[in-house]
Each structure stands twice: as structure tokens, then as C-alpha cells.
Amino acid sequence: xxxxxxxxxxxxxxxxxxxxxxxxxxxxxxxxxxxxxxxxxxxxxxxxxxxxxxxxxxxxxxxxxxxxxxxxxxxxxxxxxxxxxxxxxxxxxxxxxxxxxxxxxxxxxxxxxxxxxxxxxxxxxxxxxxxxxxxxxxxxxxxxxxxxxxxxxxxxxxxxxxxxxxxxxxxxxxxxxxxxxxxxxxxxxxxxxxxxxxxxxxxxxxxxxxxxxxxxxxxxxxxxxxxxxxxxxxxxxxxxxxxxxxxxxxxxxxxxxxxxxxxxxxxxxxxxx
Numbered sequence: 001x002x003x004x005x006x007x008x009x010x011x012x013x014x015x016x017x018x019x020x021x022x023x024x025x026x027x028x029x030x031x032x033x034x035x036x037x038x039x040x041x042x043x044x045x046x047x048x049x050x051x052x053x054x055x056x057x058x059x060x061x062x063x064x065x066x067x068x069x070x071x072x073x074x075x076x077x078x079x080x081x082x083x084x085x086x087x088x089x090x091x092x093x094x095x096x097x098x099x100x101x102x103x104x105x106x107x108x109x110x111x112x113x114x115x116x117x118x119x120x121x122x123x124x125x126x127x128x129x130x131x132x133x134x135x136x137x138x139x140x141x142x143x144x145x146x147x148x149x150x151x152x153x154x155x156x157x158x159x160x161x162x163x164x165x166x167x168x169x170x171x172x173x174x175x176x177x178x179x180x181x182x183x184x185x186x187x188x189x190x191x192x193x194x195x196x197x198x199x200x201x202x203x204x205x206x207x208x209x210x211x212x213x214x215x216x217x218x219x220x221x222x223x224x225x226x227x228x229x230x231x232x233x234x235x236x237x238x239x240x241x242x243x244x245x246x247x248x249x250x251x252x253x254x255x256x257x258x259x260x261x262x263x264x265x266x267x268x269x270x271x272x273x
Contacts, residue, residue, distance in 0.1 A: 083222075159239070
């Protein structure tokens with residue numbers, strides 16, 4: 001059941017962040033090519049091209065169109081992620097924000113609660129407290145952006161994977177989807193701006209305004225994605241902690257066979273902390 005939901009989530013993300021932006025990009029490229037070949041009679045060129053496609057050629061064109069859209073959308077999203085990785089590594093504020101996540105969680109929930117969770121998840125504690133990996137292991141795993149520093153990527157992946165398996169309602173999948181969708185808009189935005197400038201024959205002032213507007217949108221998207229990347233890491237670790245505490249609380253409910261043992265264990269743990 002969980003694997004089926006995960007596959008459905010994967011398909012949804014691929015459709016929204018790869019195929020749809022790819023279709024927009026392919027359409028813009030086609031319009032630019034037709035406009036370059038017929039600069040003075042673009043509308044007639046589009047009409048003639050549409051009328052010349054008949055019969056089995058329609059199916060072949062549709063399949064080729066979808067395949068090209070998927071490839072172009074995938075490449076465009078990958079380029080955007082590479083640009084995001086560079087932005088994360090250049091942003092000292094973002095790197096610092098990721099490095100302080102563990103301390104922020106301790107300040108918000110208390111050291112005793114965090115240590116109680118880490119006793120249940122010793123691997124997570126190891127990842128949060130050990131030294132950074134060697135350059136060779138870091139090169140092999142290739143985490144993205146600011147998550148290259150330390151073991152933050154592994155800790156985040158562990159927390160997210162646990163939640164997906166044991167408590168999908170708390171998994172930060174919606175943030176992951178939003179990041180993918182936002183980054184996938186950059187290539188269609190660039191091609192759409194180019195197509196609008198070419199097809200509308202805009203003046204210098206209008207062209208400058210269109211380019212500046214597109215650049216402003218790109219800046220807003222990157223700023224939002226940087227914030228979401230930090231929130232994704234925060235929510236994965238925070239939700240794992242809350243999942244652990246909710247399970248302990250459920251075990252203390254009247255009628256729970258393990259309520260007495262759990263209460264005793266928690267009391268000892270809190271006293272030790």
C-alpha cells in the first residue's frame with residue numbers, strides 16, 4: 001500500500017515538474033523555429049503546418065512531442081537543481097541555517113526530548129554528532145548544495161525515509177513536490193519570455209521590461225526554494241521527533257498494555273538527561 005502511494009506521488013511529481021513544463025518548452029521552441037523560417041507570415045505557417053499533418057502522422061507527432069517534452073523538461077529541471085546547488089553553496093546564510101537545525105530543535109523541544117528520540121534512533125544520533133565524511137565518500141554520495149557539509153544529508157534522508165515508511169502523514173513530501181515544481185518553471189519562463197519578445201516584435205523598452213520581469217521572477221523562485229529546502233530538512237527532523245513523542249503518548253493511554261513500562265522508562269530517561 002505504501003509503495004503504491006509512493007509511486008503515485010512519483011508519477012504526480014513527474015507530470016507536474018517534468019512533462020507539463022516540457023510541453024510548454026517544446027511549444028515555445030516550435031513557435032520560435034516557425035517564426036525564424038517565416039518571420040513575416042507566422043500565422044499562415046502555423047496553419048499550414050497543422051493542416052499538413054494527417055492520419056498516422058498525427059500519432060507519430062503526438063508521441064514525439066510527448067517524448068521531446070519529457071526529455072526537455074527533465075533536462076531543464078536538472079539544470080535548475082544544479083544552479084540551486086551553486087546558490088546554496090554560495091549562500092553563507094543558508095549554510096549556517098542548515099548547520100543550526102539540530103540546535104534549534106533542541107531549543108524548541110528540549111534536550112531531554114531530543115535525547116529520548118535519539119535513543120530510539122541511534123543511527124540518527126550518530127549522523128548528527130559525528131564528524132564530516134571524508135572527501136572521497138562525499139564525492140561518491142554527491143548530496144546537493146549546502147547539504148554536502150557534514151552528515152546533514154544522511155540525517156535528513158533517514159528522517160524522511162522513516163516517516164514515509166511508518167507515518168506518511170508527517171513526511172515532508174508536499175515540500176519536495178513544491179521544490180520540484182518551482183524549479184521546473186525556470187526553463188519555460190526563459191523560453192516563454194524569448195518567444196514573447198520574438199513573436200510580438202517588442203520595442204527596446206518593452207524587451208528590457210520583459211527581461212527584468214523574468215529575472216525578478218527567477219530571483220523570487222530561487223529565494224523561495226532556498227527557504228523550502230531548509231524547511232524540508234527542519235520538518236523531516238521535527239516530524240520524526242513528534243512522531244516518536246506521539247507514539248510514547250499513545251502507549252500511555254489507559255488500556256495500553258505497555259503504558260506502565262513506557263512510563264517507567266521515560267522517567268529514568270528524563271532523570272538521566
